């Protein structure tokens with residue numbers, strides 16, 4: 018339920034009691050114990066890099082010592098390495114409403130995006146317009162701009178809410194609507210089924226960037242009729258730094274989709290070593306070359322956490338956490354406006370507030386053991402990772418934010434020097 022903005026603010030003690038009660042009763046309360054985080058750290062940055070699942074170090078050690086060290090090249094067969102991009106893809110697909118056989122894992126989100134932009138344009142020859150959100154994550158825009166230069170496309174900017182109007186006016190020219198479900202800055206979600214069907218109504222395709230969705234929202238790609246989607250696995254899935262991303266191609270497009278990067282792993286018969294390219298007749302054609310196997314298998318192990326978790330339950334946990342975070346922010350730091358909506362149903366897995374001193378605030382929080390992140394120009398972004406974050410973390414993080422502001426720590430020059438990763 019959305020927090021009531023007119024209700025009397027809850028005291029810190031009341032928020033702590035509420036968090037404790039939610040942490041005691043929430044059905045997936047056991048999940049955080051499956052992860053390792055430094056004692057005492059309040060980690061609210063799982064939307065950039067998720068925490069380490071407790072069992073992953075041993076799983077990776079097995080990959081390195083036994084599968085690689087002893088099995089050597091035979092592990093490509095004996096350990097199922099060759100099929101891992103599809104097998105792990107299906108495991109991710111389950112979390113985004115994709116029936117098996119539509120997702121592969123292997124390259125970065127950026128590379129998969131490029132594959133999809135060009136492939137989508139090729140599926141709609143004669144249409145020259147790609148509609149994209151001008152506030153999308155920069156890599157999406159950079160890659161689209163390059164694809165547009167290669168294929169002589171026009172990128173027409175539109176915020177998600179304005180896409181239906183644009184389609185009504187220029188739909189016949191549009192090849193692709195490319196959007197993110199969750200805004201990486203504000204956390205605001207958009208309506209995937211409605212925008213997908215608006216794109217289809219105009220004869221265009223819909224490509225979804227689900228980098229901030231998978232593990233956080235209840236997006237259902239098959240039910241929405243999405244055409245293409247991509248997403249990260251190092252955020253809410255906790256696959257590890259550099260964990261390979263994933264790409265979804267709806268079954269109906271798999272025999273016609275024509276991605277630009279046609280490496281040998283996408284070939285119908287890779288070991289025929291045939292110099293002529295013949296694409297695999299299914300989602301494997303989105304594969305390119307040898308994937309980063311150690312990272313891919315670390316992700317595979319990280320996904321074990323979700324084996325006994327219903328995706329709808331994970332969404333419920335995320336919504337409970339996000340709802341409490343919004344309420345605590347409103348009650349404890351009412352002078353910092355929310356950047357996105359206040360209703361957790363309309364948010365993904367993070368919440369941001371605005372402050373002219375956002376950078377200093379984030380650094381001062383870090384000095385108090387609360388890790389969030391700064392997003393230019395004025396956002397303090399607090400990530401909620403459904404499997405690893407607790408309700409107590411969120412209340413402690415917000416109370417630390419109050420303490421930072423009250424003590425003026427955010428304007429301390431010690432917190433003014435920008436580091437590379439923010």
Ligand SMILES: Cc1ncc(COP(=O)(O)O)c(C=O)c1O
Nearest residue numbers: 125126127154156197201226228
């Ligand atoms: C929405 C979105 N898309 C794409 C990316 C880029 O992914 P990568 O750097 O893993 O290619 C990110 C985050 O880095 C993101 O937030």
Ligand SMILES: Nc1c(O)cccc1C(=O)C[C@H](N)C(=O)O
Nearest residue numbers: 064065066154201202228438439
């Ligand atoms: N991928 C990242 C990285 O390699 C370093 C630091 C941050 C990131 C991120 O994922 C940022 C993230 N996409 C964002 O929404 O800001």
